[in-house]
Amino acid sequence: MEEFFSEQSYYQFPSLEAAVYALLLSFLLSTVIALTYRHTFRGTEYNKDFFQAVVLISIIAATIMMAIGDSLARGLGILGALAIIRFRFRFDNPKNIIYIFASLAIGIGCGVHGFAVAVAGTIVFSLVSFALYFSPVGKAPVYDTSLSFLIDDPSNITAVESLLSEYCQVIKLTSIGNSNELIKYEYQITLKKGADHYSIFKKLNEVENVSNVRINNRASVDRV
Numbered sequence: 001m002e003e004f005f006s007e008q009s010y011y012q013f014p015s016l017e018a019a020v021y022a023l024l025l026s027f028l029l030s031t032v033i034a035l036t037y038r039h040t041f042r043g044t045e046y047n048k049d050f051f052q053a054v055v056l057i058s059i060i061a062a063t064i065m066m067a068i069g070d071s072l073a074r075g076l077g078i079l080g081a082l083a084i085i086r087f088r089f090r091f092d093n094p095k096n097i098i099y100i101f102a103s104l105a106i107g108i109g110c111g112v113h114g115f116a117v118a119v120a121g122t123i124v125f126s127l128v129s130f131a132l133y134f135s136p137v138g139k140a141p142v143y144d145t146s147l148s149f150l151i152d153d154p155s156n157i158t159a160v161e162s163l164l165s166e167y168c169q170v171i172k173l174t175s176i177g178n179s180n181e182l183i184k185y186e187y188q189i190t191l192k193k194g195a196d197h198y199s200i201f202k203k204l205n206e207v208e209n210v211s212n213v214r215i216n217n218r219a220s221v222d223r224v
Contacts, residue, residue: 026110030058040133058107065111145217150182
């Protein structure tokens, strides 16, 4: 058993130049993966932190793979260290998990110096992602704005929905909840051509018993 976990290994750590090359390549390839995610993103609230996570996790994976080498003992040690970390981040979109795994795969490929595999994987993954994005199969209703507000009389929601129908091309009610004895409504919407966020923001504030209107799109956030 001692021989099985022995640190004696034929593995030689890469030189500084080789390690830097592997890390830089993992950075460049994971940036391509992150940009692919950015340009195929269909949601309303783009998360810059997730973009950075996709890039950085590849560098971490490459570093770990070069540090472990072919040592089972080091591999089990790192596995034990990671086991004590509790990840509480919740993925709202399964697609986000795919991009995390893609970046990890790129980092692992660069870490074991499988550069050709890492480059080929990045190219194929990005091309397939864009192909699915532009194909009829990948198309879905696009919501460019999220809207939320508080209302104390549910009977007034009819007036609100009539107003939304006037300004919005697509309307989707995403949630209804309570907030300090008021009812909070959340929608995802796409404005009609010629309509603007300020107009709908102003009109909603004129509706009786409606307060705390929030309109959030990729470019700006308006609130009361």
